[in-house]
Amino acid sequence: MIVVRNLSATYDEHVVYSDVSMTVMAGEWVVIIGPNGAGKSTLLRSIAGLTDMPGSVKVDGRSIDEISGRERAQKVAFVPQAPALPSGMTVTDYVLLGRTPYLSLLGTETKKDLRVASHMLGLLAVEDLAKRDLATLSGGEAQRVVLARALAQEPQVLLLDEPTSALDLGRQQETMQVIDDLRVDRQLTVITTMHDLTLAGQFADRLLLLNGGGILAEGTPDEVLTSETISKHYGANVRVIRDSDGGVIVVPIRARQSGRNIGRAL
Amino acid sequence: MLDVQPSRLLPRWWFVAALVLAATVLGGLSIGPVPLTVSDIWAVLVGHLPGVTRSETVSLAHEAIIWDIRFPRVMLGVLVGGTLAMAGAAYQGVFRNPLADPYLLGVAAGAGLGATLAIAVGGAGSAFLPVAAFVGAVAAAAITYAIGAASSRTSSVASLILSGVAVAAFLTAAQTYVQQRNSETLREVYSWILGRLSTAGWSDVRSVVPYVFVASVTLFALRRMLDVLALGDEEATALGMPVTRIRLIIVAAATLGTAAVVAVSGLIGFVGIVIPHLLRLLFGSSYRLLIPLSFLGGGAFLVAADLVARIAIPPAELPIGVITAFLGAPFFALILRTRQGAVR
Secondary structure (H helix, E strand, C coil): CEEEEEEEEEECCEEEEEEEEEEECCCCEEEEECCCCCCHHHHHHHHCCCCCCCCEEEECCEECCCCCHHHHHHHEEEECCCCCCCCCCEHHHHHHHHHHHHCCCCCCCCHHHHHHHHHHHHHCCCHHHCCCEHHHCCHHHHHHHHHHHHHHCCCCEEEEECCCCCCCHHHHHHHHHHHHHHHHHHCCEEEEECCCHHHHHHHCCEEEEEECEEEEEEECHHHHCCHHHHHHHHCCCEEEEECCCCCEEEEECCCHHHHHHHHHHC | CCCCCCCCCCHHHHHHHHHHHHHHHHHHHHCCCCCCCHHHHHHHHHHCCCCCCCCCCCCHHHHHHHHHHHHHHHHHHHHHHHHHHHHHHHHHHHHCCCCCCCCCCCHHHHHHHHHHHHHHHHCCCCCCHHHHHHHHHHHHHHHHHHHHHHCCCCCHHHHHHHHHHHHHHHHHHHHHHHHHHCHHHHHHHHHHHHCCCCCCCHHHHHHHHHHHHHHHHHHHHCHHHHHHHCCCHHHHHHCCCCHHHHHHHHHHHHHHHHHHHHHHHCCCCCHHHHHHHHHHHHHCCCHHHHHHHHHHHHHHHHHHHHHHHHHCCCCCCCCHHHHHHHHHHHHHHHHHHHHHHHHC
8 A cells, every 4th residue: 555645846946746645555556647747757756756856655654765765666666658678688687677675785686586587577478588688679578578577576566657658559458457467466556657548447446637736636437537627638629438338438539620720721 | 487597607608708818818928029838937837836946947037027027017917908898897887878988087087197297297207106197097086976976966977977078178188288398208198198018017916906806896796786777777766776875886996996007007998998898799788797707808808909019019019009999999890790780
């Protein structure tokens, strides 16, 4: 369980958001949505303890400011939108980096660390890639390998910034399903940011809409994803379709009127 | 379950690297104006083991050539080349910049100013030169670090590199000024800047050993941390690593080693940048391998280069920096071309 209280962020005195609070239970998946520039990535990095912005984050009742970086990394794994994949590094070495929080500064991996890494390679079905150079992986393969590294931290909380943004449709669904299986399996607390609202709605227990300096809507996908909310906060024309089994589908619609006007003007 | 092993130096690679180094050392000892046989060399080396009496089969002159002239020079070559290559690998890792070399933080300019001052004040062959060069190098790196760390708001890596540029420019200007004011020392300063192992005696070797030891042990111990740093500051922090502190320790160790070897050998370029890259192309980019292999490879390379410098234009000697670039650059280009398809 992770409890976030009164997080704020400012850049050059411009307030991005202020007093953001949320509580996410073990095994729950929360997706933070919002337009570009709303501060989704900053919020996620703050929750990971990577910024020195004001506010408090507690994992399992302990504030992450009061524990060491190593201890924090044993509880919380963070994957940025475009993780570094150093060329020339093997997949195995990369996944083993996830064991860093369990090693002393001068230490090398124990048998247990190797076992955990091997287990995660299996869990994400990337054993065959173990000896490959990171630079040779496809987008979908890389995403799985990155998840294997994050899971090698054996975290309670998994923070993923835009985990599907670089993937094709099939790999998007596959990645989301992998994360969901892991969440159920290991009672992981998952917080992700996402742009694809339909995909977000299909997997999230709860959506938080971040915009204009705070969380403006919060609830189940069915509650948050309405065409009024989306057009207001994203400035987008959408049709929201509710299918028979409770799913919410957000379809972008081309704004015919203004398009014709531009065409005529040309 | 898959048997998982991190990249590490397999025994056979250790063996090959040690063999290459031993072969170049042997070449460095036996080849020269006075050719010496392997058995002579063996007899002299064994004769210097504690408790062994001197072999009578080798003449005193030959013994002096081996023990007092060639052997310290070869050992210095190993230490200087090894340290420069290892420090270069460490700098490239810490700054995540393939162009980083041991002189990145103004070390060369600082050592240059120190050496020039020593020559201007103490004259040619000043005993004060290595100390002055060492102090100049360490001071320059410390100033660069202080400026870079203080101005770091966004990227501490970029601000460190940029402050290194500023410090180097300033110190080079100061060095040129001192040199122009003392133009009679030009030749001596120039010879130091080009780098050489020719003045080496055992005292030079003894003076660098402690620094090289501290630098190598530190960098070897932190080799895994260099792999973590390859992910960038933010991801390394997210993995629980104290990034700023580790970077400072690595930079300090690499700088200390570099300053010590530069103080006795002058500015030998190319080794610190090319040897690590060559090894990367052959063995991948894990610093678990690169740190130890760079030391062995850099040492062997410099001993070989020094050998060429000694015998290319007898009886004169070429500056070793000329050889390292002249032989190293085409070889590196060749490897780069042939490996490009495989590595992308």
